[in-house]
Amino acid sequence: MLITCPYCGPRDVIEFTYQGDGNRERPEPASQNFEAWNAYVYDRLNPAGDHNEIWQHSGGCRAHLRVMRNTLTHEISSVAFVRGDHASPARGRAEDKP
Amino acid sequence: MAEYSALSLLANALKGNKDWKPAWRKPDPKASYDVIIIGGGGHGLATAYYLAKEHGITNVAVLEKGWLGSGNVGRNTTAVRSNYLLPANTRFYEHSMKLWENLSHELNYNVMFSQRGCLNLAHTPAQFDDYARRGNAMRHLGVDAELMAPAEIKRLIPALDISNDARFPVVGGLMQRRAGTARHDAVAWGFARGADRRGVDIIENCEVTGFLRDGDRVTGVTTSRGDIRAKKVAVAVAGSTGRVMQLAGVETMPIESHVLQAFVTESLKPFIDTVVTFGMGHFYMSQSDKGGLVYGGDIDGYNSYAQRGNLPIVDEVMSEMLALFPGLARVRMLRSWGGVCDMSMDGSPIITMGPLPGMYLNCGWCYGGFKATPASGWCFAWTIAKDQPHDFNAPFTLDRFHRGLVIDDKGQGANPRLH
Numbered sequence: 001m002l003i004t005c006p007y008c009g010p011r012d013v014i015e016f017t018y019q020g021d022g023n024r025e026r027p028e029p030a031s032q033n034f035e036a037w038n039a040y041v042y043d044r045l046n047p048a049g050d051h052n053e054i055w056q057h058s059g060g061c062r063a064h065l066r067v068m069r070n071t072l073t074h075e076i077s078s079v080a081f082v083r084g085d086h087a088s089p090a091r092g093r094a095e096d097k098p
Numbered sequence: 099m100a101e102y103s104a105l106s107l108l109a110n111a112l113k114g115n116k117d118w119k120p121a122w123r124k125p126d127p128k129a130s131y132d133v134i135i136i137g138g139g140g141h142g143l144a145t146a147y148y149l150a151k152e153h154g155i156t157n158v159a160v161l162e163k164g165w166l167g168s169g170n171v172g173r174n175t176t177a178v179r180s181n182y183l184l185p186a187n188t189r190f191y192e193h194s195m196k197l198w199e200n201l202s203h204e205l206n207y208n209v210m211f212s213q214r215g216c217l218n219l220a221h222t223p224a225q226f227d228d229y230a231r232r233g234n235a236m237r238h239l240g241v242d243a244e245l246m247a248p249a250e251i252k253r254l255i256p257a258l259d260i261s262n263d264a265r266f267p268v269v270g271g272l273m274q275r276r277a278g279t280a281r282h283d284a285v286a287w288g289f290a291r292g293a294d295r296r297g298v299d300i301i302e303n304c305e306v307t308g309f310l311r312d313g314d315r316v317t318g319v320t321t322s323r324g325d326i327r328a329k330k331v332a333v334a335v336a337g338s339t340g341r342v343m344q345l346a347g348v349e350t351m352p353i354e355s356h357v358l359q360a361f362v363t364e365s366l367k368p369f370i371d372t373v374v375t376f377g378m379g380h381f382y383m384s385q386s387d388k389g390g391l392v393y394g395g396d397i398d399g400y401n402s403y404a405q406r407g408n409l410p411i412v413d414e415v416m417s418e419m420l421a422l423f424p425g426l427a428r429v430r431m432l433r434s435w436g437g438v439c440d441m442s443m444d445g446s447p448i449i450t451m452g453p454l455p456g457m458y459l460n461c462g463w464c465y466g467g468f469k470a471t472p473a474s475g476w477c478f479a480w481t482i483a484k485d486q487p488h489d490f491n492a493p494f495t496l497d498r499f500h501r502g503l504v505i506d507d508k509g510q511g512a513n514p515r516l517h
Contacts (some may be wrong), residue, residue: 044353074408
């Protein structure tokens with residue numbers, strides 16, 4: 001299985017660390033909505049087909065990647081930085097000071 | 099007279115083996131049943147068998163998408179053990195062990211259950227202490243366990259490198275003598291025949307495509323061979339739980355599907371007569387009666403329904419094997435294959451009523467489902483027949499995650515690829 005890192009190009013899966021399901025919504029840190037926390041920690045869509053997941057290129061540039069991968073064929077249809085266009089901060093982070 | 103006996107073997111041999119009955123019929127599905135079991139693997143077939151035998155419920159259909167035993171019951175590495183730490187797991191798997199001990203006799207079918215022992219190797223003093231703790235927890239609940247010193251281990255497994263020059267020297271081990279292996283295909287066939295002879299319809303090549311509903315209540319299934327109604331619909335499809343529950347409109351489960359690979363070498367002369375596990379990684383090995391070394395390691399570690407894995411795990415498993423047994427370096431690997439595992443969020447299974455009315459659920463076996471086969475069927479049959487769990491499976495609910503009652507034997511947290 002090869003994952004095409006946007007920085008480094010196609011690399012063997014052994015360079016990457018699986019970070020799991022990318023569909024999960026983490027509640028705000030102060031949230032006391034226990035159902036939302038439970039769902040975030042324990043519930044998975046686990047589809048047979050295209051799966052939105054997070055990988056880290058831990059043996060390379062260390063970027064976190066959002067990968068669309070088919071769980072029936074292991075075919076990868078898209079790879080992007082988790083931070084979207086890579087200019088805006090990750091969700092929940094403060095805007096960079098100019 | 100039992101269907102299979104020395105006498106029947108002789109009589110059939112004299113008649114040219116023409117009169118053997120097929121081990122199970124090939125019936126067409128009826129329009130309705132008391133109970134439908136989705137999944138003709140070990141657990142589904144065992145459930146059907148115990149429903150008929152223990153509870154007298156024989157108007158039962160087992161629906162199998164492919165051929166009988168084509169899934170994980172024929173893909174595992176056949177180890178049977180009950181060496182767990184937490185009481186809920188220990189009690190359940192020990193019940194399974196007791197059923198295993200009488201299974202060939204009970205089924206009148208030789209499942210080749212061989213109590214050759216299972217030895218967990220410790221490579222650090224801290225790990226040895228941890229094994230002592232687990233061994234004590236097991237003995238506290240009446241399960242056999244004994245600690246072994248390196249010299250004793252060397253006598254048991256001469257091929258093992260226990261020298262201080264080994265990459266990970268062996269400092270001791272935890273042995274469960276009653277553990278062992280069984281022939282996995284025979285387990286499926288034995289339960290299938292036992293259920294069939296009691297009137298259960300085993301319907302192969304019958305894929306469930308949806309659920310019939312009356313409001314919330316599940317009243318049957320649509321299949322590739324027509325609609326079938328039932329008072330109770332039981333799901334025992336570990337590996338495909340996500341797919342089948344999606345058909346029922348259950349969007350999320352506390353499960354991820356992962357692929358686990360297994361391997362077998364060419365046949366060797368007797369090399370190892372126990373099940374041995376490596377403590378500095380994840381590796382387990384035994385030798386089949388044909389002589390092949392049967393072994394495996396970790397799951398590949400990403401969601402997959404593909405029943406095949408990738409090379410990094412192959413490489414890792416071989417490395418671990420050679421760290422323990424340098425002498426196997428020139429042995430050729432004969433076959434490798436993959437199976438899909440329901441990795442649950444705490445490493446323990448789910449055997450419960452629900453989650454919809456009229457539905458019963460058996461899933462989340464991670465990669466420990468084979469050893470559980472008899473107890474899983476026994477407890478699931480109890481749950482279906484009585485509409486309440488037995489004490490053995492009462493802790494294994496679906497809602498335990500949201501209620502904070504997880505049963506996490508390895509203490510890994512909600513990280514399914516680490517269980």
